[in-house]
Amino acid sequence: MPVPETPPETEAILKSLDAIRLAGAYLTWSSGGLLRQEILCTEPRALVVVGPQSARRVDEAGYPLARTSLLEASEGVWIDWRHGTAALRLPPLAPALEDRSAKRRFWQAFLRLRPLAH
Numbered sequence: 001m002p003v004p005e006t007p008p009e010t011e012a013i014l015k016s017l018d019a020i021r022l023a024g025a026y027l028t029w030s031s032g033g034l035l036r037q038e039i040l041c042t043e044p045r046a047l048v049v050v051g052p053q054s055a056r057r058v059d060e061a062g063y064p065l066a067r068t069s070l071l072e073a074s075e076g077v078w079i080d081w082r083h084g085t086a087a088l089r090l091p092p093l094a095p096a097l098e099d100r101s102a103k104r105r106f107w108q109a110f111l112r113l114r115p116l117a118h
Helices: 010-021 032-042 051-061 099-117
Strands: 046-050 078-080 087-091
Touching: 032 051, 046 051, 046 099, 087 099
Parallel strands: 046 087
Antiparallel strands: 078 087
């Protein structure tokens, strides 16, 4: 049976995480109640969302202790999302696969993850 092809965005995220030595990061594409459960169960010390749609999904999941809306957070700036969890909103990835300036913008924000690898 053939293995399904990895979407370009997923492949790019995996390669990017590997490049900054965060290949073991937990990734999810969940939304709604399942996303809320994942956040509650994993209690991450860092939460990273890629693009405004992901930020909206996290906000809409209604995490009870969230202090800040991720959709309102500035891209590339760490925020105190909840006690014990910092959050980072990245620009959307799809445009970065096609456009050099979008790629630069994405990477400038993405590189803020480097301290997590140490």
